Amino acid sequence: MIIFKYADQLARYIQQQKSAGKQIGFVPTMGALHSGHIALIDQSKKATAVTVCSIFVNPTQFNNPNDYQLYPKTIEPDIVKLEAAGCHALFLPAIAEMYPQGTSNLEQYDLGYLETLLEGKYRPGHFQGVCQVMNRLLTMVLPHKLFMGQKDYQQCMVVSRLLQLMKSPAELIACPTLREADGLAMSSRNMRLSPENRQKATTIYKCLTLIKQESNQGTTWPVVKEKATKMLTDAGFSIDYVELADAHTLQPATATMATIYQGPRVALVAAFLGDVRLIDNMLLNEA
Template identity: 45%
Template sequence: MYIYRDISGLQKHLDKLRIEGGTIGFVPTMGALHEGHMALVTQMNDACDHSVVSIFVNPTQFNDPGDLTRYPKPIEDDIKKLYDNHCDIVFIPSVDEVYPNGAEPDPQLGFDGLDERMEGQFRPGHFGGVAQVMHRLLTIVNPQRLFMGQKDFQQSAIVKHMISHYHLPVKFVTCPTVRESDGLAMSSRNRMLDPKLRDKTALIFQALRQAKEDIDKKSVADIRERAMKTLTVPDFRPEYFEIADGITLLPVKDPAAHEFIVACVAVWAGDVRLIDNMIIRG
């Protein structure tokens, strides 16, 4: 496994691989890797000849400086996991390497309203930072295939939009969410949870699953109300539970009028913010 911290060395290596032929796959991460990330690496290895994983905690997508400071950075453990899971190349750049001219998002890139709801409402500026770093990383790596998890459903929609906007020659591959045995979506933030609250986090999956069961039986308003009630327990603070169109992310009023529906949720468990989603239809 090769490790690069500079763009020049990485690109020289990738240029040689392109001359030799074969498909280059890419998984972007912010580190603190878990089994969900390893599932992405496995799927990438199965589909591509060469695998690249980046570890970069992008400061421009954190609207809370304290959240950036607290974000876990177990880099040596991450490197070992990638080696054990047969990753070919790891890219671990500094902020200055990624943003040599400063970190100003592209003011010309709009999101057609995809950033105005759910995460966008509670994390202003977040998706501008996501699109910015993804455009930069895709420009650096120039893979044929990009692998990202379904857990960050709205983020994936933003990245797909950015790829289309810039006409980037990469195929977006969505990989299923990997869950703990009780349904909690695997996340780098899970390691920050208060152990006393860990058992309660299963309520998130339960609320999503109940919404899926109720989509053809109850009104959307009743589904949302039930979910928010389920999640409103001591030390939990739900921010939103939305039933949205899976393409536009607009709120669903009449489920019968939509072929692709997703339920999305964000909850504070103590001082850790967790997000999740479930495909309801489609």
């Protein structure tokens, strides 16, 4: 695996690979890699000839400065994992490489209503930061295919919108969420959970499973939401949202009875355990 710290060096490598007729797959990360990230690397290796991973903890997408400071940084183990997975290139830029003019007064993107609900509502400015860094990364890597995890469901939709705004030919491939044996969605933030809270964290998966079962049986959403909310608060969570949405638009899909709403739906949860914020989702209309 070749490690690049500068965009111009990476660009030369990418051009060499493309000149040889090779397709480029790209897996952007913020490090603290786990099996979910490695699954994205594996998917890229199956679909493309050259897999590029980036590790960059992007300061502009953290609306909580403390959260940015506490984000796990495990670069040496990350490199070992990527090498073992057969990743071809790692882009490891500094902040000055990504934002040579600094991080003030950056460009803004027209994300429409996606910025007003769910993560957009509770983390103002977050998705602008995601777009700021992804625009730069996509311009540097120029991949044929972009691989991201479905756990960040709304983020995948935002990046899809960004690709449209950029008129990028890159194909976004959202890969299924990987879970621990007890159902907890794999996340770099799980590293920050105490052993006690790590056990409690599985309640989110149980909550989503409850929503799926009850909603598919036709239970009214207010009843389902009350049960799910109680399950989380009883486990010690502080809830940002428990919502049911159209899987394609993220607009509320909370018709009185499930039989009235026939489109694909997704249940989404964001909640704090202590100072660690966890998110997860589950598609409801799947078997």
